[in-house]
Amino acid sequence: MAQAIWNGTVIAESDDVIKLEGNLYFPADSLKRQFFEASDKQTHCPWKGTASYYDVVVDGQRNAAAAWYYAEPAEAAAQIRDRVAFWRGVTTN
Numbered sequence: 001m002a003q004a005i006w007n008g009t010v011i012a013e014s015d016d017v018i019k020l021e022g023n024l025y026f027p028a029d030s031l032k033r034q035f036f037e038a039s040d041k042q043t044h045c046p047w048k049g050t051a052s053y054y055d056v057v058v059d060g061q062r063n064a065a066a067a068w069y070y071a072e073p074a075e076a077a078a079q080i081r082d083r084v085a086f087w088r089g090v091t092t093n
Contacts, residue, residue, distance in 0.1 A: 001012055001015050002014055002015065002017045002026070002092060002093060003092065003093055004015060004024075004067075004090050004091070005056040005090065005091050006035075006056050006058055006066065006086075006089060006090040006091070007059060007061055007063075008030070008062055009035065009037075009059070010059065011031065011035045011056060011090070012026045012032060012084065012086075013026075013030060014026050014027050014030035016030075017087060018080060018083060020077075020085075023043050023085040023086070023087075023092075024085060024086075024092045025080045025084065025085045026083060026085070027082065027084075028082045028083060028084055029082075031067075035039075035056055035057060035058055035068065036054040036055070036057070036064045037054060037055045037057055038052075038055060039052070039053040039054055039055050039064065040057075041053040041064075041065040043068075045070075045077075047074060047077065048070055048073055048076070048077040048080070049072060049077065050070065050071075050072070051068045051069065051070055052068065052070075052071055053065040053066075053068045053069075053083070054066070054067040054068075054069075055067075056086075056090060063089060064086055064088075065084040065088070066086060066087060066088040066089070066090050067085065067086050067090070068084070068086075068087075069082075069084045069085070070081065074087060080083065
């Protein structure tokens with residue numbers, strides 16, 4: 001079972017992850033939603049599309065824009081629709 005961990009807390013876990021460009025993409029329904037807050041941040045990838053972000057909040061500590069997802073990925077990245085990946089100190093295994 002793959003896990004995403006930040007600040008000593010498991011924030012997502014699933015046995016159905018996709019590895020893309022070195023990142024593990026977890027199904028959106030595997031997130032422990034109490035640790036996620038919507039962020040205004042967005043970025044654009046030429047081949048995946050526009051990414052939106054979540055802040056991760058654990059024990060009162062905020063990790064801004066530490067999780068991202070593609071709500072409407074480009075056709076080339078369709079396999080990561082409804083999936084979330086992590087960075088900024090969130091460890092995945």
